[in-house]
Amino acid sequence: MSKEGYLNMDLLRFTTAGSVDDGKSTLIGRLLYDSKSIFEDQLEAVETASKKKGEEHVNLALLTDGLRAEREQGITIDVAYRYFATPKRKFIIADTPGHIQYTRNMVTGASSANLAIILVDARKGILEQTIRHSFIASLLQIPHIIYCINKMDLVEYSETVFEKIKKELEAFSAKLDVKDITFIPISALKGDNVVERSTTMNWYQGPTLMYLLENIHISGDHNLIDARFPVQYVIRPQSTEYHDFRGYAGRMASGVLKKGEEIMVLPSGFTTRIKSIYSSSTEQEEAFAPMSVTVTLDDEIDISRGDMIVRVNNQPEQTQEIDVMLCWFNEKPLVLNGKYALKHTTKEVRCIVKDIRYKMDINTLSRNTENKMVNMNDIARINLRTTAPLLADKYHRNRITGSLILIDEATNETVAAGMII
Amino acid sequence: MNKYHLTHLKELEAESIYVLREVAAQFENPALLFSGGKDSIVCFHLAKKAFWPAKVPFPLVHVDTGHNFKETLDFRDDLVKKNGVNLIVGSVQESIDSGKVTEEKGFNASRNALQTVTLLDTIEKYKFDACMGGARRDEEKARAKERFFSHRDEFGQWDPKNQRPELWNLFNGKKNIGEHFRVFPISNWTEMDVWQYILLEQIELPSLYFTHQRECFIRDGVIYAHENIIPLKPNEKPEKMQVRFRTIGDISCTGAVLSNASTLEEIVEEVAATRVTERGSRIDDKRSEAAMEDRKKQGYF
Structure with missing residues (x-):
């Protein structure tokens, strides 16, 4: 790599959503492998571990599952960060697990991402989890979403299947607030349209996933208007x-x-x-x-x-009364009229939960005003009053001055993430 | 590239400086763990940038196993003198002498694991509430799960299954008395980023990183420096080799690589072409599949 090359590289942070069954680990494994970011000793270690577990193929999920408990149980517990680079860009993947504490982990991974890859199984089409992933990506205002319609090899690389899923996704995502959406038919297992262009889907004229990751325009993602x-x-x-x-x-x-x-x-x-x-x-x-x-x-x-x-002529709002969309992270449910520590930019205040307006059903995208019990992984719209004014913008306009976290004052745990409405 | 756009190195630098300043703002008594290796040297370089023109507002802490390369210690002392920072040394030898830890025996004995006790004792003695270190998430799979702000309980333990979620750039450094934090400002850097940044900023490094002739011997495929610390087995014959080190740790657990790279440019080229991770030559990680996770849970850095 020439010196001029890496001095002009930029950085793309993306998150991947989907469960093991969608082929997410296979996709990440392929991106890492085909970009030569997996090293020989890592591959050897994974091969040995796969054999030990009696698995037939090299299980690329073992590359990302770093904790003992994860490997023992065959599940991913926590967000893992992965890195790879091509001559054009450096990439940081926030790989979020599909099973436990899904919302918490995906929200965490999404908070700093420029782009989300959402995997859809071509055989199954849009599932509840597709809706959930898409909603969280739009809630966290990830600027770019790529829907990878995966396992095209299992539907005979059919254009009809791809077009049908694409139409459904387009219709559904019109309800969401996302700026840039792309659809790619892929087979992560066979490698079609991941790094190499597919030779079996000539009907698809769009870019490969890697081409898109390398070339998608991200310099416009930062708000350069409000100082x-x-x-x-x-x-x-x-x-x-x-x-x-x-x-x-x-x-x-x-x-x-x-x-x-x-x-x-x-x-x-x-x-x-x-x-x-x-x-x-x-x-x-x-x-x-x-x-x-x-x-x-x-x-x-x-x-x-x-x-x-x-x-002087462009100021945030100064307010002690805010409405936020809240993702709850803790086993102890949110307490109405409860007091929490609140961190917003570099400021820390205390706040009281004045009202729980509704709970979001993220599988159907409907609002629940009957049951307002906010448990772990729930998303709700609430109203807060703070002890001192916040210098706040709406999250929609500013992901940094529009975001906050709540902290339990007894345990010091981060119990919620909030986006100012 | 757009005028208002940062390169990946500048964006990583901005993120790390933000984390270093956040530590200085949120904690009363932080320290920077300094091993004399390239990652901690980069962390110190970033700290100088973060607080310029003021001095770095925290001391350096070196946990000395007593088995360090002389080059590393000389470099450390020189850096401390040049920059007028405070250095605190925690001595593993003292922990052994006072009977707090027992030295491993045998051909593969290492003081690597003993460091944890000395580190925790040093933290307790000086009442540090945050210890920053140059660990990176790309180094090792347990570290890929690590936070920027990593909470440790009163026994210094890491609970990987119960970590605080970290969102946007909001870091929660709240803790109870007796607990502390480990903070990793260069979490998102890769080995390549570190080398490119060292080249870009022309950061000085110990001579061990560059090619040199050294008496070495090979054991289990690893090239060891022949120093008096590691006893030779009967069939092991030291010979002169042209080597450099990709990582620098305690002599007993750092392997060398055959290399002719004598400049930073050549090292960057070598790193780009290599097919083995840098921790592939770290014997401390090879003890078991979860060696790093187990050590970290006990309070290892």
Whole structure:
């Protein structure tokens, strides 16, 4: 790989949804194997383990199932992260299990993904789980969805079967909020249209899965309009050389900030100008998401972690009363009128659950206003009141300033993920 | 490429710097575990960037097995002096002398597993509430399941089946008294990313990573450095070999590779062409299929 090559590579994070029966492990195994990302000693270890378990074929799922309990029970318990690269891109796969705690794991994997691959078994068509996967992908606002109609080899590579499933998916996904949807007929087992173009499906003129992963346009996925800089840490060297240096460190959540630009600090509302922007010791003209930078300002203002630097004429909402779509992660159910710690950008507050508006049935996409018991893996719309104002955007517009987590104050566990409506 | 778009290395760097700053903000007494290996050197480099122009606001902690390469220790001391950081050394030899751990015996004895006790003792002694390390998820299958912020109970144990979900960039570092966290800022980097970044940033490394002549011997297909720490079996004859190390750990569990790579460019090329993982030469992982998971559960880094 030439130096120029890897200095121009970008990064695509994607998540894969589907159960073992859909051929998900086979698909990931093929992507890793065909991109030469599986090493000889890894393959050897998997071969030995497969033999030990008396399995006929090399079980590629053993590559991703890292924990003893997972291998013993033959199931995937937790999100596993996998890495591979081609000369064009580096990829991070959040591989989410299909069995236990499905919603929790898929929501976790989806939260940082640019793209979701949803597997559909060509023999079975749209199942409840297809609806569930699609709904979560749209709820988490993953910009790109690829439906892989898999096991085409078991339906004689039939165009009619593919077109029928595609039509049904199109009709159904019109109800969802997804920007970019693609359909690919594949056989993960035989390798058709995964990395290599299929020779048995000449009726399909579209790209292979790998081509799409390498070329899908992702630079538009970041919100570059709303400048949001949550202050993460204040840097005060107090050294002789940098005696008066007071830098505000953080990661751009969205938008662009420029040197010399007039800005406002929230919640105080003071305005000043950006004096300089540093990426470590290098001065920059501007900062954009998702850069980590340090900003200095013209005036000395009292700013601390949890504050936000924004443009004067483009501000988030300041509110103590918010509606969120909540995914519940804990065995203990959500408590109406219960109090929780809440983390949003770099700010931490406490909140109280004022109302559970409805529970979502994610298999039928209907709202349940009768049974409002929110258990593990449930998704519900709730209303929260916070002890201090949040500087919030709607999740639909901003995945960073629109997201939050709830923490149980007794156990310190992360019990829920929320998307601001 | 679009003007407002980061390369993969810059995006990984931004993510790691965010994690390092999050640790400094959320914890009272964090530390950076430093082995003198390339991953911890990269972590320290990122920490310098994250807090510039202030000094790195936490000490380095080295758990010294007493079986380290001299080159590693010299490099460590030099780095500490140059950067004016505080170094704390936890000594496995002291843990052995005080009877807290018992040294393994035999030809394949290693102090690797003993490190855990020394590490946990050091954490307790200095009351560290977060220990950062350069572990990566691509290294090993148990590590593929690891979080950025990894919670440890009062015994330092990892409970892989009950990890806190990690969403967006919201990290939950809340804990009860006596518990602590392990934090892995370069979780999402691969071996290749690390080498490309070292080349891009021209980061200094111990000479062990580059090709050199060394007295070595081969046991079970692994090339070992011939130092007095590992007793030779009767049929083992050390000879001069042209080698370098892909990973650096304790002498007793680090294998060398035959290589002529003398520059970072050549190493990047070599890593791109290699068909074996870097931990393929780590004897500590080969003890059983779940060797890493078992050690991590007990508090290993």
